[in-house]
Amino acid sequence: MNNEFYNKGLELAQQKDYTKAIEAFTHALQEDPYFAEAYRQRGLAYYDSGATLQAVSDYTEALKHNPESVEAYYYRALARLTLKNLPGALADVDKAISLEVNYAAAYHLRGIVRRKEGYIQDAIANFKKAAELYLKKNDKEKCRQCLESIKQIQPKEYPAVKPSISTPAPIISENEYFRTLLEKAEKGDTKQAIDDLNWVLQVDPQDGIAYCCRGVVRCKQGNYRDAISDFNSALRLNFKDAIVYRNRGKARSQLGDHQGAIADYNQALQMQPEDVLIYIARANTHRAMSNYYAAIKDYTQALQIDSDNAHAYYNRGIAYTHLEEIQHAIEDYQRAASMFCEKEDWQNYQQVLNSLKKIQSSTPEVKNAKYDLLRQRLLRMVGGYWEIAQRLIEQKKNYYPGMSDEWYLQTVIDDLERDRGR
Structure with a gap:
């Protein structure tokens, strides 16, 4: 040679x-x-x-x-x-x-x-x-x-987060006012939202909702330690809502306390077991811990509750990429891109397209034109639901192990066409 x-x-x-x-x-x-x-x-x-x-x-x-x-x-x-x-x-x-x-x-x-x-x-x-x-x-x-x-890496001791001073029983304020403040923060005016919430807490230092809202705004500012202090105060004032645990979990995750974050998400899910945002937040933390299987499980659970959540598809695609399950990643990216496009969310749409382009250009096997054509054909035949196609393919793999991916796709397509011809 x-x-x-x-x-x-x-x-x-x-x-x-x-x-x-x-x-x-x-x-x-x-x-x-x-x-x-x-x-x-x-x-x-x-x-x-x-x-x-x-x-x-x-x-x-x-x-x-x-x-x-x-x-x-x-x-x-x-x-x-x-x-x-x-x-x-x-x-x-x-x-x-x-x-x-x-x-x-x-x-x-x-x-x-x-x-x-x-x-x-x-x-x-x-x-x-x-x-x-x-x-x-x-x-x-x-x-x-x-x-x-x-x-x-010899074990070291780290100081615990210093808790804030607790205060007595709660006084609940009007939800509409706080929703307006959060909308203000969402638009980028976090300083004004903080000033307003500080004023509320000066008037009523026992308002648990105000502490929670200020914690959410501080998270948006990246001030995670003070945000945690506010969430702690809200909980001590018996405002024990799922939103407190979910957002405190996000803050703890950002500070590297991933296990503490998971504990908060678990507590939130006990209160709101159908909250998609909690599953996605917990999945993001699992992903930050490189626990990609647990992350995929949570993203999938979120999608079972809300099948139109583009963020869950996109983030699950990232997790699949890390596990080198490239085809699954591409499927999720494509679904997320379609959803963002329909919503005219162009920023997220472009972000997903960039990820899709990167993974396709760096993975030679996804360039197989025949495989792609067969896959798209099968996807159309099952109404766009790849989960159905995947189950049919797995059945063929169980009966006929060791064949090529193209063979399995073609065989399932042949079966579907034959069944529909009857």
Whole structure:
């Protein structure tokens, strides 16, 4: 086999000319589509150039042709970590270590993943193992880096948020007035809304609704600590409404207290189990914690309550992207884009289109024209409800495992056409 293009790609990658390196590796793969190492090296070039999704795709292709490639598992784990797909990164680095038990870099990477997942002691154990292996190789610099990582994550004590002074029983003010103030803040005049609410609380320092409203406005200002103080005051004044817990959850999430935020959302859902905004807020926090499966579950629950919520589709698409479930992500982005377009919400419409364009341009497999045509045809046949199509496809997969995606689409289409012809 002629390795001219492959060797040229290595040379260009060494020179950090990643665009030309990718072209050279692509030529090498045109000559030999089973060249696993060329896929891996092109994946490295994609990763170094910032095209992380394409890097993951190439590492996956390399593993199809060489499933024992320790390096492909390691570098795919690194790319998945960049995408914040922690479960995928952990699975890959575990596989790399199972193939090579003395792989120091893999232990160090697993320490990073476990630290991000919140398993500090497990992270420390992996950093220690990596340090021991680097020391055996006389790599003192990397050994020192591992020890520094351990030092940085030793458990520390953090001061709790100082509660505000409690006040006696509540006096409820007129809801219409507060709704006007919140509308004022929504339009951007948060300072005037705060001034008005301060005046209300000077007149009546026991008004729980006023504290809640001021907390909401302070959240809009990004003043999350003072917002939490206001929500705490509202609760102490027995204004224990779901809106207080939901907004305090948002503030806590913004400050990094994700577990506290989840607790608040859970409390809010006990009061309002059909509130779409709470499910979306909790899903956003799960996503911030890289708990994408829980996030998708909450976005889906929100959509079961309100199937026209474009924000839920868009955010679920983001979660699917992190899990590399690209087709699901594209479906959600497309639905969100259609909804924003119908509402003439052009800002969100453009944001979704940008996300859709990015994921389509970075994922080679979505460019398969035949697959797209079949998929659109099936989608029309089931009235635009992809969930129905997906169930039919899964049934075929159970009966006929191991076939191509195009085969499953065509088979379901044939079945539907035959049934309708009867």
